[in-house]
Amino acid sequence: MKVLFVAYSRSSLGHVVRCVTAAELLVAAGHDAVVACHESVRGVVESRGVGWRPVREIEPAPAWTGIRDREALRGFVRGRLASPGYVSMCLEDELALIDDYAPDAVVADMRNTAPVAASLRGIPACSLHNLRLFQNPMHVILPELLVTLDGAGVGEEHARAVLGGTMLVPDLPVLDPLTEVPAETMALVASLVPEIRHVGPIVAADTLRVAGTPRAELPQRRGRDRLVSVLLGGGAWSEAVLDGLVAALPADVQAEVVLAREPEGEVARAYPERVRVTGFRRDAVDLMRASDAAVVHGGHGTLVDGLIAGTPMVCVPETAEQERNGWRVAELGMAEVLSADALTDRLGVAVKAALSAERQEASEHFAGRLRGTAAAGDLVAAVERSAILA
Numbered sequence: 233m234k235v236l237f238v239a240y241s242r243s244s245l246g247h248v249v250r251c252v253t254a255a256e257l258l259v260a261a262g263h264d265a266v267v268a269c270h271e272s273v274r275g276v277v278e279s280r281g282v283g284w285r286p287v288r289e290i291e292p293a294p295a296w297t298g299i300r301d302r303e304a305l306r307g308f309v310r311g312r313l314a315s316p317g318y319v320s321m322c323l324e325d326e327l328a329l330i331d332d333y334a335p336d337a338v339v340a341d342m343r344n345t346a347p348v349a350a351s352l353r354g355i356p357a358c359s360l361h362n363l364r365l366f367q368n369p370m371h372v373i374l375p376e377l378l379v380t381l382d383g384a385g386v387g388e389e390h391a392r393a394v395l396g397g398t399m400l401v402p403d404l405p406v407l408d409p410l411t412e413v414p415a416e417t418m419a420l421v422a423s424l425v426p427e428i429r430h431v432g433p434i435v436a437a438d439t440l441r442v443a444g445t446p447r448a449e450l451p452q453r454r455g456r457d458r459l460v461s462v463l464l465g466g467g468a469w470s471e472a473v474l475d476g477l478v479a480a481l482p483a484d485v486q487a488e489v490v491l492a493r494e495p496e497g498e499v500a501r502a503y504p505e506r507v508r509v510t511g512f513r514r515d516a517v518d519l520m521r522a523s524d525a526a527v528v529h530g531g532h533g534t535l536v537d538g539l540i541a542g543t544p545m546v547c548v549p550e551t552a553e554q555e556r557n558g559w560r561v562a563e564l565g566m567a568e569v570l571s572a573d574a575l576t577d578r579l580g581v582a583v584k585a586a587l588s589a590e591r592q593e594a595s596e597h598f599a600g601r602l603r604g605t606a607a608a609g610d611l612v613a614a615v616e617r618s619a620i621l622a
Contacts (some may be wrong), residue, residue, distance in 0.1 A: 235265040236335035240342035240346040246533035248339040314376035337619040345565030351393035356622035359396040368552040395425040452522035461523035462489040482578025525586035530554030544586035
């Protein structure tokens with residue numbers, strides 16, 4: 233079976249990384265799989281030995297993370313992810329990909345037109361979605377996209393395939409439940425997709441191996457008595473978090489900071505020697521496991537890594553989804569959520585709480601249970617079934 237993954241890359245790397253991991257799991261099960269995404273993240277795909285295919289993308293727009301008002305978000309979406317130009321461009325690229333690669337199934341991760349392109353070519357499709365995104369921004373994106381597809385002359389049968397034949401939720405119901413999707417949005421989703429299935433966290437075999445390794449045995453921990461990892465996006469907001477962390481970090485704790493971009497020299501030199509700042513790195517899961525605590529924004533992929541690694545977290549969210557993700561983990565006793573205005577007063581206290589024996593034990597206990605559910609079987613079986621039953 234040949235599977236084409238199509239990933240949106242402009243909001244975060246999480247969608248791309250997740251598709252790469254899923255493709256690896258399909259390949260390990262004896263199938264062929266490639267990941268299509270923008271040229272700017274090609275290296276993330278090919279560094280893992282997975283085949284890459286190009287698609288065009290809209291320019292990044294970090295401003296959306298601060299839009300909470302529904303009507304303001306609707307106007308923003310109409311000019312971007314649901315704009316006629318963007319939708320037309322995506323469909324053109326995706327149809328060409330399907331014609332060239334001839335997949336037996338398509339899997340879309342936040343690239344919302346890919347299941348429509350698959351339907352137009354008679355190819356079965358699945359979508360990968362975190363349910364919390366249907367609280368914001370998918371509650372606006374989905375209906376606006378349907379309007380745009382109708383205006384573009386896409387037949388209703390194909391337009392309403394926007395979520396594919398199965399919507400796969402890459403998490404457990406206890407962490408991302410259907411009950412938290414607003415009723416109005418849930419009614420629309422249920423009218424579009426025949427099946428919604430939780431397939432559990434999409435985790436590579438190497439990640440599970442690392443997550444079960446004692447911290448002291450990992451090279452990232454070598455020579456460090458206590459280590460806090462800081463996994464952030466690299467914007468001004470991230471630098472504010474980093475400044476607050478450095479000021480509040482206990483004197484006997486070292487920090488390893490990973491930003492999505494390589495910080496400029498003068499920024500890196502501004503911090504004490506015990507705080508090491510680097511750009512994007514591919515051993516982030518190893519670093520998470522080697523750490524006694526982690527400071528993160530709260531994106532789904534990073535939180536799953538932290539939960540599987542058994543590492544207590546402090547979440548400093550940038551978006552509504554990250555905030556809700558963080559609070560759900562906090563309810564389970566393995567994280568604390570801080571708002572921007574609480575950084576100065578609370579960040580040091582929160583890091584110390586994450587380093588406490590109680591938080592460490594709770595996180596390690598949950599990690600053991602979560603690792604037992606993070607098998608590849610549900611995801612692989614769902615994609616295989618979509619192709620077989622088409």
